Amino acid sequence: MSISFSESETRQNLMRAFAGESQARSRYTIAAELCRQQQLYALEAVFTFTAGQEHAHGALFWKQLQPSSGTQVPLQADYPVDVTNDVSQLLRQAQQHEYAEAGSIYPVFAEAARQEGFSQAAALFQSVAPIEQSHGDRFGALADLMEQGKLFVSDAACGWMCLNCGHIQESPEAPKTCPTCGHPQGYFLRLELAPYTLPQRAGGCTGAGARGRPAGSIRAAGDAGTGPPVRRSASRFHGKNAGLPRETGALFGVLF
Numbered sequence: 001m002s003i004s005f006s007e008s009e010t011r012q013n014l015m016r017a018f019a020g021e022s023q024a025r026s027r028y029t030i031a032a033e034l035c036r037q038q039q040l041y042a043l044e045a046v047f048t049f050t051a052g053q054e055h056a057h058g059a060l061f062w063k064q065l066q067p068s069s070g071t072q073v074p075l076q077a078d079y080p081v082d083v084t085n086d087v088s089q090l091l092r093q094a095q096q097h098e099y100a101e102a103g104s105i106y107p108v109f110a111e112a113a114r115q116e117g118f119s120q121a122a123a124l125f126q127s128v129a130p131i132e133q134s135h136g137d138r139f140g141a142l143a144d145l146m147e148q149g150k151l152f153v154s155d156a157a158c159g160w161m162c163l164n165c166g167h168i169q170e171s172p173e174a175p176k177t178c179p180t181c182g183h184p185q186g187y188f189l190r191l192e193l194a195p196y197t198l199p200q201r202a203g204g205c206t207g208a209g210a211r212g213r214p215a216g217s218i219r220a221a222g223d224a225g226t227g228p229p230v231r232r233s234a235s236r237f238h239g240k241n242a243g244l245p246r247e248t249g250a251l252f253g254v255l256f
């Protein structure tokens, strides 16, 4: 089927996508501010990081609308209202919206664009969908941790990173204050979810990241900030499932 862009469903879908991405960016920026107020600084970083990616998606869809520049696009669409101070609820709602984009909305938009002959738009919807899936996985895993009261506690020894100074230590619980920089516990994130952590170092208290981990170096609680890192064997981490959701393991290396 060949159809003019101005009369196409794809034009409307691109505007729907731009509006959806813009709103997601705003929702996550507002959520980040809320996390900061609640001293959940690592979650603030996650929301801010994801908001930046939604902005990038929005800009990509926006550019596809260039042939209609100077016109108005009338829309009928549903957009979510998630107004709450409950961060775990915000994470869960964000997960659901991301999965909706990944599983139904963008695949449908991609197919419509293909049928209308807009291959670039189709490819873009197709490319963004799995990114939204990873956003949903990330939010869902963090929602699980919050709901289980395990954002800063693990059933087994776990690597933790302070997102302010990069201090790393191994302990069942993230320190109340960072031994290196003094920032509060809210800056700590499980090492396997921390930014730019190499897979062989991240290990993990979920068991998922531990497979194939070579003998690594990580500071144990009490060793923090002084002396050489304590070397531990990989076997220490094997099979130490901390009761985390499977999704958390799947997030290994993709959070940031």
Ligand SMILES: [Fe+2]
Pocket: 021, 024, 053, 054, 057, 058, 128, 132
């Ligand atoms: Fe997005």
Ligand SMILES: [Fe+2]
Pocket: 024, 054, 098, 131, 132, 135
């Ligand atoms: Fe997303």
